[in-house]
Amino acid sequence: xxxxxxxxxxxxxxxxxxxxxxxxxxxxxxxxxxxxxxxxxxxxxxxxxxxxxxxxxxxxxxxxxxxxxxxxxxxxxxxxxxxxxxxxxxxxxxxxxxxxxxxxxxxxxxxxxxxxxxxxxxxxxxxxxxxxxxxxxxxxxxxxxxxxxxxxxxxxxxxxxxxxxxxxxxxxxxxxxxxxxxxxxxxxxxxxxxxxxxxxxxxxxxxxxxxxxxxxxxxxxxxxxxxxxxxxxxxxxxxxxxxxxxxxxxxxxxxxxxxxxxxxxxxxxxxxxxxxxxxxxxxxxxxxxxxxxxxxxxxxxxxxxxxxxxxxxxxxxxxxxxxxxxxxxxxxxxxxxxxxxxxxxxxxxxxxxxxxxxxxxxxxxxxxxxxxxxxxxxxxxxxxxxxxxxxxxxxxxxxxxxxxxxx
Amino acid sequence: xxxxxxxxxxxxxxxxxxxxxxxxxxxxxxxxxxxxxxxxxxxxxxxxxxxxxxxxxxxxxxxxxxxxxxxxxxxxxxxxxxxxxxxxxxxxxxxxxxxxxxxxxxxxxxxxxxxxxxxxxxxxxxxxxxxxxxxxxxxxxxxxxxxxxxxxxxxxxxxxxxxxxxxxxxxxxxxxxxxxxxxxxxxxxxxxxxxxxxxxxxxxxxxxxxxxxxxxxxxxxxxxxxxxxxxxxxxxxxxxxxxxxxxxxxxxxxxxxxxxxxxxx
Ligand code: SF4
Numbered sequence: 001x002x003x004x005x006x007x008x009x010x011x012x013x014x015x016x017x018x019x020x021x022x023x024x025x026x027x028x029x030x031x032x033x034x035x036x037x038x039x040x041x042x043x044x045x046x047x048x049x050x051x052x053x054x055x056x057x058x059x060x061x062x063x064x065x066x067x068x069x070x071x072x073x074x075x076x077x078x079x080x081x082x083x084x085x086x087x088x089x090x091x092x093x094x095x096x097x098x099x100x101x102x103x104x105x106x107x108x109x110x111x112x113x114x115x116x117x118x119x120x121x122x123x124x125x126x127x128x129x130x131x132x133x134x135x136x137x138x139x140x141x142x143x144x145x146x147x148x149x150x151x152x153x154x155x156x157x158x159x160x161x162x163x164x165x166x167x168x169x170x171x172x173x174x175x176x177x178x179x180x181x182x183x184x185x186x187x188x189x190x191x192x193x194x195x196x197x198x199x200x201x202x203x204x205x206x207x208x209x210x211x212x213x214x215x216x217x218x219x220x221x222x223x224x225x226x227x228x229x230x231x232x233x234x235x236x237x238x239x240x241x242x243x244x245x246x247x248x249x250x251x252x253x254x255x256x257x258x259x260x261x262x263x264x265x266x267x268x269x270x271x272x273x274x275x276x277x278x279x280x281x282x283x284x285x286x287x288x289x290x291x292x293x294x295x296x297x298x299x300x301x302x303x304x305x306x307x308x309x310x311x312x313x314x315x316x317x318x319x320x321x322x323x324x325x326x327x328x329x330x331x332x333x334x335x336x337x338x339x340x341x342x343x344x345x346x347x348x349x350x351x352x353x354x355x356x357x358x359x360x361x362x363x364x365x366x367x368x369x370x371x372x373x374x375x376x377x378x379x380x381x382x383x384x385x386x387x388x389x390x391x392x393x394x395x396x397x398x399x400x401x402x403x404x405x406x407x
Numbered sequence: 408x409x410x411x412x413x414x415x416x417x418x419x420x421x422x423x424x425x426x427x428x429x430x431x432x433x434x435x436x437x438x439x440x441x442x443x444x445x446x447x448x449x450x451x452x453x454x455x456x457x458x459x460x461x462x463x464x465x466x467x468x469x470x471x472x473x474x475x476x477x478x479x480x481x482x483x484x485x486x487x488x489x490x491x492x493x494x495x496x497x498x499x500x501x502x503x504x505x506x507x508x509x510x511x512x513x514x515x516x517x518x519x520x521x522x523x524x525x526x527x528x529x530x531x532x533x534x535x536x537x538x539x540x541x542x543x544x545x546x547x548x549x550x551x552x553x554x555x556x557x558x559x560x561x562x563x564x565x566x567x568x569x570x571x572x573x574x575x576x577x578x579x580x581x582x583x584x585x586x587x588x589x590x591x592x593x594x595x596x597x598x599x600x601x602x603x604x605x606x607x608x609x610x611x612x613x614x615x616x617x618x619x620x621x622x623x624x625x626x627x628x629x630x631x632x633x634x635x636x637x638x639x640x641x642x643x644x645x646x647x648x649x650x651x652x653x654x655x656x657x658x659x660x661x662x663x664x665x666x667x668x669x670x671x672x
Contacts (some may be wrong), residue, residue, distance in 0.1 A: 007617050015625045035568050042639070043535040044650055049625030049635025053535075056625065094614045097547065097572065100541045100649070121497050169415060257629050333511065340509045350517035 001081060006266055009093060011170070013061040013072045014107055016245075017164075017208060018238035022053040022102035022137045024203035025159040032133025034096055034103075035055075036159060036203075041102050054105035054139060055095055059120055061085055063109025067166075067177040069213045071245045071386070072109050086125040089132055096136050103137030104128070114145035118154060125157045136146070137203075142192075144184035151191050152200075159203040160235075163188040168224045172214035175250060189232040204235035211265065212258040213242040213251060216286035222268055222279045224330060229272065239265040264290040270359040271297055274323045274328055293385040298324040302381055308361045308377075313343045324384070325357030357384060408450035409436035413636060414490070416440045418482050420458045422466055425494055427456050438490035448659050470500055474507070480523040483556040485651045530557040534564050536640075538649045539574065540615070541608040547574040548604055550647055558585050562592045579647075622650035 023040030042051035060082035061072040071078065088106070096102045104251045106124065111117050116346070121140055128134040139160040142151055155161045163185045168175045170182045185207075206230065209221060224238040241257035268290065268312045271277035275297070282296050291299045301308065301324050310319050314333055320331035330353045336353065337343065345364050346357065359369040368375075412435045414424040421438070428435060445451055467475045478493045486492070493516035500507050511517045530553075539547035549570065551561070558578045562585040565574060570589065577584045582597035645651040 003622065004617055006614075008620055011621050012624050015627060020604070029567055029570055031571070033569075033571060037534065039531075041531070041535045044622060044648065045621065045636045045640040047628075047633070049632035049639065050625075050627075050629035050630075051639070052622070052625060091617065094610065095618060097569070098541070098547070098614065098618070099535075099537050100618050102535075241630070243627060259447060259630065289514075336509050337511050340506060341512050344512075347512040350514070351511045352517075352521065 003087055003091070006081045006083055006087065007057070009079055009081060010057045010059075010061060011055075012054045013078075013109075014058045014105070016071070016240065016243060017056065017105070017107060017141075018050075018342070019105070019139065019162070019206055019208060019236070020053050020056075020191070021160075021206070021236060022139075023384055024235060027135045027137070027139060027159060027201070029135050030133075032135050033093070033132055036103070036135070040366070043099065043101055046254045053102045054090055054137065055103070056105040057083070057107075058108060058125065059108035060111050061109045062111055064112070065110050065177070065179040067180065068246065068250050068329070069210060069242060069247045071404060076246065083124075085120070085127045088124050088126050089134075091379075092126040092136075093132055093134065096134070096371045101136075103139070105139045107141035108120070110143060114143040115147055115150055117143045118146045118150040122150065122157070123152070124185050129157050141202075142188045144180055144188060145201070145264055146188070148191060151188060152195070155192060155195065155201045156199060158201060160205065161192055161201045162207055164208045165228070166208065166210055167214050167217040167226070168221045171217065176192070176214060187232070188233070189228070190258035206236040206238060207234055207365060208238040208240055210242050211239050211262050212254065217283075218265065218268075218290050219279070219283040219285070219288035220260070221265060222272075222283060237269060249367050260292050263291070264292065264296060268296040271275060276318060294381065295324075295384075298323075298357065298384045300384045302377055302384075305377060310361060311366065312348070312362050312364050313338050317355040323358050323361045325354055325359075325361075330354075355389065359364045360384075370388045409448050410450050411436060411443065411445070412438045412449050413441060413443065413451060413453045414438060415458060416442075417458065418479065419460055419462060420456070421460045421482065421490060423456050423458055424454065425497060426462060426465075427454060428494070429498070435491065435494065437488070438494055440490075451551060470497060471505075474500060477519055479521045480526040480560075481519055481558070481599060484522045484526055485555050486518075486522050489522065492522070526555050526557060526560070528556050529553050530560040530564075532644070533561050536644055536648060537561065537565070538647060540604070540649075541611050542603065543606045543608050545571050545608065547575065548602060549574070549576045550579050550604075551576060552580050552644065552647055553578065554580075554643075556581060556583075558594055561585075562587070562594070566592055577602070591596070595670065618648050619652070 012120045020059050021040055022036070023038065025036040026038050027036040029035040040053060042053050044052040046052055062080040063072045064074060066073045066075050092193055098105065106121060108117050108121060111360060125138055125140060128138070132224050135191060139162070140154055140158045142154060144163055148380045164273040165176055165182070165185050166180065173180055173182055192201055196204065209224070211221065228234045228237060241259050243249065243257045244254055271282065272279065282300060292298055302340045303320065310323055312320065317331055317335055320326055320334060321328070333351050334343070334353065343364055345355070348364065355369060360370065360375060412424060412428065414420045424438065478496060481489050481493055492515050499513060499515060503510055507516060511520065533551055533553055535666045537549045538549055539549045542548055556578070558576065561576065565576070566587060571590060574587045575584055582596050584600060585592050585594045588655055604631060645655055
């Protein structure tokens with residue numbers, strides 16, 4: 001099979017993995033080839049609007065497992081291919097040199113057994129790092145069931161190493177991915193957490209959950225994320241709206257992936273990581289799912305209108321973060337500036353604070369921005385839901401990281 | 408009459424002019440380069456000042472590296488009143504010293520920071536969007552079309568990243584080229600060099616074809632979102648992106664046909 005065709009097959013079978021980040025690492029170019037950028041770099045955007053940063057491929061799609069939701073499952077009748085390590089190195093180096101990519105994302109279907117698959121990943125990445133002196137970003141997927149010695153080797157070669165939890169509960173995993181075991185995924189996560197340092201998975205680990213293939217509520221999904229952020233110290237949880245690639249009686253019969261829901265989960269995830277929210281602030285047993293019409297932060301604010309308006313010239317940093325429309329960058333700017341002069345709405349605009357959403361929730365110098373007789377829940381809710389749009393979460397991450405890096 | 412002071416287009420000559428204005432306590436109405444089109448109320452003033460490169464050190468000493476980088480970024484932007492913004496930013500530094508950065512209520516400060524961030528953003532975009540082709544002589548060659556002059560900042564990035572390659576990056580909007588010789592880069596006018604950019608290495612076609620395939624395949628059709636793509640990768644950048652060649656062609660055919668169609672009517 002020609003290399004061109006292999007790439008077609010093995011990039012097609014890797015594309016459903018949502019992770020795309022190339023951030024968090026500061027690998028230097030020590031007389032070799034390439035380096036990494038702490039904030040990550042998007043090199044292109046595909047027709048679905050997702051950032052392309054890494055050459056995302058599988059080493060092979062000839063998988064012995066049969067996960068119900070996966071296009072590569074054993075029972076599907078599709079073309080199979082396998083790359084040699086040299087082939088992967090050739091494409092990676094040549095793509096990198098032309099600045100198409102920031103590095104390599106290498107995953108694989110399971111061939112023979114987990115450790116054998118891991119040994120192929122290790123061989124490939126060793127070749128890149130040692131023979132070609134490649135210092136670009138590498139994110140590899142650890143195969144559940146792999147032995148610790150394999151994890152140790154692979155982690156010492158990569159910037160990011162991760163394992164996908166795939167589904168929010170063990171029951172769903174048993175149902176839809178009968179060969180995978182949750183505790184094997186956690187074994188990997190815990191191993192990486194314990195051993196992570198400058199030369200072992202410096203950019204940390206992430207994971208992915210498929211949304212809408214199983215019956216869990218947003219509450220269950222977010223609780224899972226919260227627990228993994230706290231216990232496994234993950235950098236990111238990716239949420240991947242289930243794309244119906246297979247027909248199966250165990251899978252929901254949808255035709256369109258639940259993108260809006262995915263977007264809400266990302267927004268809420270953002271609130272957990274950067275805005276000091278907890279899942280219990282956002283969802284509970286009575287309301288276990290996010291409002292599709294309004295984002296989680298605004299929705300929280302509308303349910304806590306008695307805590308508003310916040311006076312921006314005196315309220316705490318944490319309170320600033322609770323205001324819809326005010327992000328980490330704006331909040332920091334406000335805190336820095338207001339020590340030195342008396343804030344006005346004009347100043348806020350000059351500072352780049354967008355008032356479009358914030359205006360319903362703030363006063364500045366004890367003045368409202370709009371006639372406050374309008375300020376009732378119904379009015380605000382209507383206005384906010386009109387403006388709501390899907391945002392690309394990766395983009396925000398880049399902004400955010402560069403902020404932490406440079407300011 | 409409005410006193411407009413003219414400098415000699417280069418950053419160094421602007422700094423020399425500003426120094427002279429400070430020294431003589433002159434408040435200009437505006438500062439413009441030699442391309443400026445005079446209007447009715449303008450009083451154009453050209454001072455005879457020597458362009459001294461030592462001024463860079465002098466300014467860094469007075470205003471510190473951070474502020475110097477900021478105003479250099481502003482100078483490289485395509486903002487209309489960038490010179491006078493720089494003038495007032497520096498002038499206010501004497502008053503506020505290191506607190507200046509917090510004084511975002513001053514227009515010169517909020518503008519300087521806004522413009523500098525804008526440059527940083529566009530440079531960051533091109534850290535991703537720059538596309539090299541490998542020429543027969545193994546030199547990597549890229550063309551970029553940024554709105555602002557980011558070539559210097561971008562070259563610093565690639566100097567670290569591709570330190571063991573020969574590369575050239577041409578800003579086709581400004582006709583300037585950055586040339587890197589495995590040690591350092593130099594930015595020269597496009598008129599001073601001829602690059603045989605169609606003389607490609609034997610691998611080039613094959614590799615760029617694989618990249619175009621990859622690009623097409625990773626887009627999930629059930630998630631297609633043209634608006635989102637356009638937002639992050641505005642059309643104006645497409646013409647330097649290898650993976651967009653096909654779309655560009657479609658676009659230009661569409662434009663030609665509609666133009667001819669209109670002419671026919
Ligand atoms: S292990 Fe499951 S999800 Fe991974 S490639 Fe094989 S079938 Fe697909």
